[in-house]
Amino acid sequence: MKLILLGAPGAGKGTQAEIISKHFGIPTISTGNILRAAVKNGTPVGLQAKAYMEAGKLVPDEVILGILQERLEQDDCAGGFILDGVPRTIAQAEALERLGITFDAVLSLEVADSAIEARMTGRRTCHDCGATYHVVVNPPKVEGVCDQCGGALEQRKDDRLETVHHRLEVYHKETEPLKDFYQARGVLKCVPDVGGIEATSEAILRILEKQ
Numbered sequence: 001m002k003l004i005l006l007g008a009p010g011a012g013k014g015t016q017a018e019i020i021s022k023h024f025g026i027p028t029i030s031t032g033n034i035l036r037a038a039v040k041n042g043t044p045v046g047l048q049a050k051a052y053m054e055a056g057k058l059v060p061d062e063v064i065l066g067i068l069q070e071r072l073e074q075d076d077c078a079g080g081f082i083l084d085g086v087p088r089t090i091a092q093a094e095a096l097e098r099l100g101i102t103f104d105a106v107l108s109l110e111v112a113d114s115a116i117e118a119r120m121t122g123r124r125t126c127h128d129c130g131a132t133y134h135v136v137v138n139p140p141k142v143e144g145v146c147d148q149c150g151g152a153l154e155q156r157k158d159d160r161l162e163t164v165h166h167r168l169e170v171y172h173k174e175t176e177p178l179k180d181f182y183q184a185r186g187v188l189k190c191v192p193d194v195g196g197i198e199a200t201s202e203a204i205l206r207i208l209e210k211q
Contacts (some may be wrong), residue, residue: 001026001080001208002102004087006178008165009110010116012200016109017084019201019209027076031064031085038067045070065095072101080104089174093181106182108202111193113168120164124153 001024005013037050041054042196045066052059068086071077083103087093100149122135124144128151133140140147157163182188194200 003080004103004182004207005082005084005109006106006108006175008113008116008171010066010120010164011109011111012197013084013109015197016201016204017082017108019197020082020204023205024080024081024208026080028082028084029068029071029077029086033086034071035059035064035065038070043067043070061089061092065092065099069099069101070089087178090177090181093116093178102194103139103182103187105189105208106178107207108179108188108190109193109200112189116168116194117161117164120159121155121161123155124157125156126134126151126154127154128139154161188201 003015003020005020007013017030020026021028025205035046039050040046045063048063049059049067052063064086068083070145072081084161085097094205118136119134122137123134124140125131125134126133126146126149129146129149131146131148132138133146133153140153144153145151146153158167177189179188191200191203
């Protein structure tokens with residue numbers, strides 16, 4: 001089972017990837033994690049990535065895809081994998097095809113921008129222990145105070161409205177066109193926003209069990 005998870009930032013890709021990973025016994029591969037691991041392990045492509053990162057530059061596609069290829073060659077990917085955060089652009093998707101990497105299904109989590117804005121701007125994180133809350137869905141017992149350690153809760157820069165707007169703009173411009181790309185290849189599966197983590201994962205598993 002070789003999968004891609006698509007969706008706007010805050011759509012719940014990481015959470016759903018974890019559930020699918022446990023269900024099918026296949027690893028989740030996120031760009032950030034493999035990049036950090038390759039740099040830490042000092043692989044040839046990891047060292048290339050490190051040079052770009054230390055210079056404050058974006059790591060180019062060919063380096064990211066080189067790291068991805070290294071990761072997919074590891075034994076735990078023999079039975080399949082889930083990609084989260086790559087490909088981000090049509091150019092990356094075309095490069096994966098040139099490398100001979102194909103997919104059984106591309107799952108697109110369909111969540112409205114307004115729902116994502118409410119979800120992300122309502123998040124609060126403990127400055128001390130990192131615990132997360134939501135002002136509506138999962139509020140702390142005392143406003144602004146962490147239940148676990150009593151630390152101050154804050155809104156991360158990533159969760160501020162202007163940042164969320166920017167990230168959504170980038171997603172719609174650069175990543176959303178991948179839906180048409182994979183639709184043309186007959187592997188796109190749209191997952192509607194059915195509300196809640198469990199209901200979404202059930203919808204995903206129903207789609208995948210038909211594969």
